[in-house]
């Protein structure tokens with residue numbers, strides 16, 4: 001039994017891990033790196049011998065986990081691809097969007113190999129991708145009844161459809177967490193992961209380098225969000241919340257709904273959503289109660305009366321006082337609705353921009369966060385003076401590090417493989433666990449480790 005990390009990046013991005021279990025070869029996740037371009041966005045999958053993979057298991061639909069799947073599948077068309085139903089629905093939409101992004105980057109940046117796959121390929125390939133529900137045990141290769149590898153999905157919190165995956169080969173049990181959050185969010189229900197009988201634990205470490213304020217509660221943070229918006233309204237301004245289309249949009253919509261109900265912001269506050277967010281919200285509604293979630297009786301697009309989706313192809317209108325603009329992307333990348341719209345928000349001290357998710361320091365959102373009042377920000381090539389209020393909030397979809405540390409200790413496996421975190425994050429876990437009885441490994445990229 002062997003494990004190889006194909007990730008070749010020191011930070012969060014192109015995740016893919018190869019398991020070789022007695023000759024059955026499984027790839028866990030296949031993401032792309034958001035900060036790279038061309039083939040370098042992919043994990044180290046191009047050197048794999050064609051048709052040498054038996055199965056590809058996808059933990060959830062974020063692009064750092066699914067973005068390279070069509071490219072990988074093209075070379076391994078016999079592989080049994082398995083994911084949860086929400087991941088299938090939402091992932092397909094995100095992959096189609098990714099083709100559009102790659103096409104425009106081909107023109108702008110001159111990346112010749114873009115797009116790495118086509119709309120037609122996504123549709124064709126995905127016809128053979130399998131969906132499994134939580135608790136449904138499946139064999140990796142059902143055509144070979146003697147296949148000793150069986151798998152099962154467990155709810156991982158994090159985002160709609162996210163699963164941790166248990167993989168059993170003979171008497172060895174492996175558990176891959178994917179991205180996890182143990183606490184309930186406004187929409188998603190906290191992770192319920194197995195703890196018994198796990199020999200090898202492959203665990204995410206995203207927040208290893210940050211300590212959460214011990215007084216933190218999501219409820220208090222939500223109130224602070226509401227009060228910041230209300231403050232902008234009192235000044236006669238409006239609020240921009242840049243959001244990731246999947247997860248953060250729906251979580252924030254529900255928080256705003258609750259804040260309106262609690263009277264923190266006016267009940268009739270118009271909320272605009274736009275870009276890919278509308279599509280992702282539609283799909284979230286469509287999945288409804290087929291997946292464990294809070295407020296499963298609600299259809300966000302139907303039941304939030306003040307919601308105003310931006311019409312496709314229409315010009316983005318300017319900001320109006322007392323309105324909330326919940327636009328993607330979360331990092332305000334060029335050509336996205338939040339990037340284009342920001343010119344109406346940033347120059348006025350009446351307005352507020354509220355960041356509710358992780359932003360790379362090099363992204364436009366990261367640069368705004370690092371700026372001070374009066375600094376110059378470049379948007380669409382134009383210089384804009386930053387005058388609005390800028391606030392950051394912690395609504396992370398990842399568990400704080402102590403909860404993951406406690407989980408690792410409860411599992412008490414023989415081996416722990418620390419993945420999905422930058423070097424300081426993984427090192428924090430390695431140091432904390434140095435005196436525990438199990439073996440703690442930061443898997444070097446490309447190196448085959450015996451399990």
Ligand SMILES: [Zn+2]
Nearest residue numbers: 060062158179
């Ligand atoms: Zn994720």
Ligand SMILES: [Zn+2]
Nearest residue numbers: 062064065179
């Ligand atoms: Zn991730």
